Amino acid sequence: MSMIYPTIETNETYLHQAERVKRQNQMKSFLKGMLFLLPSIILFSVFVFYPMFKTIYLSFFLTNAQGATTVFTGWDNYKALFVDPIFIKSVKNTFLFVFYTVPPTVIISLILAVIANEKLKGIGFFRTVFSSTMGVSVAAASVFWLYLFNPTMGLLNKVLETSGLDAIEWLTDPKWALIAVSATTIWMNIGFTFLILLGGLQSIDSSLYESADIEGSGYFYKLRRITIPMLSPTFFFVITVSIINTFQTFGQIDILTQGGPANGTNLIVYSIYREAFVNYQFGAASAQAVVLFILILLMTALQFKLVERKVHYQ
Amino acid sequence: MMLSMRKKIVFYVLLIISALLLAGPAIMAIVMSFMTNQDILTGRLPTAFTIDNYIAAFDRLPLLQFLFNSLIVSIVIMLGQLILSSLAAYAFVFLEFKGRDFLFYLFIATMMVPFEASVIPNFHIIRDLNWIDTYAGLTVPFFATTFGTFLLRQNFKQIPKELREASLIAGMGDFKFFLTVVLPVSRTSLVTLGIYGFLTSWNMYLWPLLASTNDTVRTIQIGLKQLQTQEQLNQWGVIMAGAVIVIIPTLILLFLGQKKLQKGLTEGAVK
Numbered sequence: 240m241s242m243i244y245p246t247i248e249t250n251e252t253y254l255h256q257a258e259r260v261k262r263q264n265q266m267k268s269f270l271k272g273m274l275f276l277l278p279s280i281i282l283f284s285v286f287v288f289y290p291m292f293k294t295i296y297l298s299f300f301l302t303n304a305q306g307a308t309t310v311f312t313g314w315d316n317y318k319a320l321f322v323d324p325i326f327i328k329s330v331k332n333t334f335l336f337v338f339y340t341v342p343p344t345v346i347i348s349l350i351l352a353v354i355a356n357e358k359l360k361g362i363g364f365f366r367t368v369f370s371s372t373m374g375v376s377v378a379a380a381s382v383f384w385l386y387l388f389n390p391t392m393g394l395l396n397k398v399l400e401t402s403g404l405d406a407i408e409w410l411t412d413p414k415w416a417l418i419a420v421s422a423t424t425i426w427m428n429i430g431f432t433f434l435i436l437l438g439g440l441q442s443i444d445s446s447l448y449e450s451a452d453i454e455g456s457g458y459f460y461k462l463r464r465i466t467i468p469m470l471s472p473t474f475f476f477v478i479t480v481s482i483i484n485t486f487q488t489f490g491q492i493d494i495l496t497q498g499g500p501a502n503g504t505n506l507i508v509y510s511i512y513r514e515a516f517v518n519y520q521f522g523a524a525s526a527q528a529v530v531l532f533i534l535i536l537l538m539t540a541l542q543f544k545l546v547e548r549k550v551h552y553q
Numbered sequence: 554m555m556l557s558m559r560k561k562i563v564f565y566v567l568l569i570i571s572a573l574l575l576a577g578p579a580i581m582a583i584v585m586s587f588m589t590n591q592d593i594l595t596g597r598l599p600t601a602f603t604i605d606n607y608i609a610a611f612d613r614l615p616l617l618q619f620l621f622n623s624l625i626v627s628i629v630i631m632l633g634q635l636i637l638s639s640l641a642a643y644a645f646v647f648l649e650f651k652g653r654d655f656l657f658y659l660f661i662a663t664m665m666v667p668f669e670a671s672v673i674p675n676f677h678i679i680r681d682l683n684w685i686d687t688y689a690g691l692t693v694p695f696f697a698t699t700f701g702t703f704l705l706r707q708n709f710k711q712i713p714k715e716l717r718e719a720s721l722i723a724g725m726g727d728f729k730f731f732l733t734v735v736l737p738v739s740r741t742s743l744v745t746l747g748i749y750g751f752l753t754s755w756n757m758y759l760w761p762l763l764a765s766t767n768d769t770v771r772t773i774q775i776g777l778k779q780l781q782t783q784e785q786l787n788q789w790g791v792i793m794a795g796a797v798i799v800i801i802p803t804l805i806l807l808f809l810g811q812k813k814l815q816k817g818l819t820e821g822a823v824k
Contacts, residue, residue, distance in 0.1 A: 268650040271727060275644035276656060278637045282697035285678065287663045290671035297673065306677045351575075354567050367811050368572045374807035375579065376756035378774040379796040382781055383578040386585075386789055394581065397596060429575065431818075434811075438819025458560075473819075487669045490758040494778060508669045508759075515673050516763065525673055532670040539665045 294532070297525035304519040316526035326527060328502050329510040332417060333486060336506055339421035340428070341481045347425065348432035348477070353466065355433075356440045366437065373430030377490030384423040385410075385495055410496050413503045420504050423491050428484070432477050439473025440466065472545075479542035483535055507531045579800065586794040593789050606790035607798075610780060613791070615768055616798060619776035622688075623755055624802075626772055629692040630754040631747050638701030638746065639739075643731050645702070646709040647717055660699045669759065676763050690764045691772070695754065701746050704817055708742040709735060745817030748810040755803050773799050 273280075298316050300308035320326045351369045355362060372380070387394050388409035396406040409419040447465050456464070467474075489508045492498055498505035498513065505513075507527060515524035586606050588599045610616060645657060668675070675694060684690030712735060720730045736743065761772040780795040807814070 265651065268648060269652070272644045272648040272650040272653060275640045275648065275727075279641045279660070279697040279702065280656070282637070282693070283659070283663050286675055286694040286697070287666050287671065290674035290678070291666045293674035293677075294671050306673070351571055354564055354571070357564050359561065359564060359568075362568075363812075365568045365572055366815075367808055368576050370811055370815070371576065371579070371804060371807060374752060374756075374803035375800050376774055376803065377758050378756075378777045379582075379799045380578075382777060382792055382796045383582050385781070386793070387578065387581075389789075392594065392596065392787070392789070426575075426578065434815045435818055438815050442819065483667070487667050489669065493758075493762075494781065511669070511672070512759070516676075521673055528670040528673065532667065535667050535670065536665050 291532070294525045294528050297522055298529050300522045302519075302521040306519075306521045308522075312522070316523050317529075319523065320526050320530070325502055325505065326510060329505045329507050330530070332502075332504065333488075333506045336417060336421060336424075336488065336504075337482055337485045339418060340424045340485050341478065343421075344425045344428045344432050344481055345436075345474070345478055348429050348436050349470075349474075351429070351433050352436035352440055353462065355437060370430045370434045370437075372427055373434065375427065375430070377427065378494060380423060380427045381491050381494035384419070384426070388419050388495070411500050413500050416496055416500055416503045420491050420495055423495065424485070424488065427491075428481060432481060435477050435480075436470070436473060439470050443469045475545040476542070479538055479545070483538050483542075486531065486535055486538070507534075579804075582793045582796050585790055586797045588790055590788055590790050594787070606788075606794035609788070609791045610794040610798070613783065614776055614780055614795075616773065616776055616795065618768060619771055619773040620798070622770050623773040625688055626691045626757075626761075626770075627751045627754040629688060630695045631750040633692060633696035634698050634701050634750040635743055635747055637696050638698055638705050639736060639743065640731075641697075641702045642705035642709050643727075643735060645706050646712075647714070647730075647735075648727070660702060663697075663699050672759065672763070679764055684764075686765055686767055686770050688770055691761060691770060692754075694760070698750075701750065704746055705739065705742055708739045712738055741813065742817060744810070745813045748806055748814055749817065752803055752806060 297306075297308065299311060299313060300316075301310040301312055303309055355366050355369055375383075386392070390396060390406060390408050390411075393409070395409065399406055407415055409415050443466065447469070448461060451461050451465060487508055488506050489512065492504055492506055492509040493512075496504040498509050508531065511524050511527045511531065514520045514527060518524075584599065585593060587602055587604065589601050589603050589605070592599050592601065641660070645653065679685055679690040679694070682690070684693075716734065717727075717730055720734065721727075725733075756774065757772070758774050761775050762778075765771045765775065777792075777795045777799050781792050784792055
């Protein structure tokens, strides 16, 4: 019996030491990990998390022109928003804009991706052209279309005139302005959407097509039965990303219409910009920003849900 | 899979028509930028070739300064993103420590905060740091990116963990391993992220509009807006010359890097 005691004791000291070394190592690896992550964490804290909470905080206050809070007003900013016809219109416009913009962008990009996915000579050139609008900035794209939409000199009205139709005041007619801005946006977004969809098409297993060929299936049958279903994860991704991007539209509005005519193209981000940096109503603008944040949060959550589902499918 | 001749012709016709329609606005802008104002006003096909529009554009605004500013801003953001993303991605792939999963979710959470929704406090932060009209104010807020971190993380994951263990046994520290093994092996993804970072920074609009109030750091995008608002006489040739100057660098970059970009973006998107 007496022989056993020392052994146990040594074991305990070993365990003790091992525990300490383990804890030291843990501490060390934690510090090392933090060292690699700290730059990102600091910048995220300063420029993402803090501004987010500050936005929520500001939305409950009135502010002075410098943005310092003056009076706590509780939910007043929000209550005012939901009876403010201009803000309600900007929310409606934003949804309408998403509806005008996202489906056409995705459908056109899908068609382009399908025809650019054929193995043909010189296909690389066409792929580059189709993705090229991704390299065109919002300012440049808006300037191009500003000319196209010009009521007297613009190409679009010239085409209308030569075909005997009446000219359209694209950017100043309330019926057309949002559609005109949408057309610009569709054109701008095709490049990116095309590139993602083409990548999705290329990752489809070619053996699926080969076995369909053996069975003698036609082109459109394969498109419907293989391409579209296999592409659906990528498809959902581009749809949600496009919706989120469209919610954040600003540049086109600033250059093409400044929100006009009669707030007909006033979208949420432009409305926030005007409220904050033109009217200096930072509290009210923050409340609008919170609404935008919630809308985008819902879209992101939807995206994660769909991605999760996609994982289950595979 | 061989295509029949008839099918090939159909595809080429479709490809060419779509390419012309899609590139139309940009081609139109390039042509107009070399046209005389008279030709543009009368709306006929160009009768003369001129570079007067470019001379006028550079004359009216310090466009060279704006181009230089855009170049600095884009390169600084690109480098900042590469450094911060690769460091963070390394930690997420190779280092195991308490709280890593929490930090991973924290990174994901940043994707849910759109910059536009938090632009007001961001503006105040830059102002309080006295960073308005500085390169720092235009660049530093964009250094940390979840997209970049995840893109590189996908790539780093393909590097065998045994390689790190061997390096550690050979007395190489994590940082040296990161610099001499991980980064060189991941060149392609770094280039992809670099192209993407440069492209998006060059094309930024809202933030430079807010964070620059004079010509010293103003970027070319805002310069183009200025050019467009200053033109009272419908001098579309000059405005188009400005727009062409804006898109040339990014188009060249896109033409060179389209394949890489597509691969990188798809990986980031689908996985």
